[in-house]
Amino acid sequence: GAGVSQSPRYKVAKRGQDVALRCDPISGHVSLFWYQQALGQGPEFLTYFQNEAQLDKSGLPSDRFFAERPEGSVSTLKIQRTQQEDSAVYLCASSLVDSTRQANEKLFFGSGTQLSVL
């Protein structure tokens, strides 16, 4: 597609439920990022992939959060045993270049998945 695609657009989960959020980056983009955006706040970094390798997961808030990108294209962010504080918009972004080699890349963001945990 023309841009970064995320699905679902909205997700309502009961507390304790597992969820999976999908990101389709722009074709050929090497770098992929996940960010979490709480209401009224700026996005906060969760994790970074270079192709299929997860090079930085320092922003994942707990071991309930898990991300993968097995073939270096589509990525899935999984949250186990969701809690109310997980409610946020989850943003995916991709970049054409290898972010470890070129630090000034422009990121292309998806519209996000709004997760509400009841």
Place this chain on the structure above:
Amino acid sequence: AQSVAQPEDQVNVAEGNPLTVKCTYSVSGNPYLFWYVQYPNRGLQFLLKYITGDNLVKGSYGFEAEFNKSQTSFHLKKPSALVSDSALYFCAVRDPRYGNKLVFGAGTILRVKS
């Protein structure tokens, strides 16, 4: 540690007037600085970046930003605001010594009234 402050939650300006959206940053090294804009129900869009060189950088839609190292600021400016500029604006900083992540400010709502 890196941090970004956007001191104004909201900026109101009349159409045709100049606008400024403020941003200050804190990094211990040389910063890479960015501005992104978010329209309702759409993803963040890149506006401009400062990496090195000329302190005044020009970006999309007529926006520009001035890097001021002594004041650790990177304010976003536009000479003549349009109603269509109304959106949520985020300043972000990256210190390459701490990986690839961008650290974003909390955002500033820009409202341009006709």
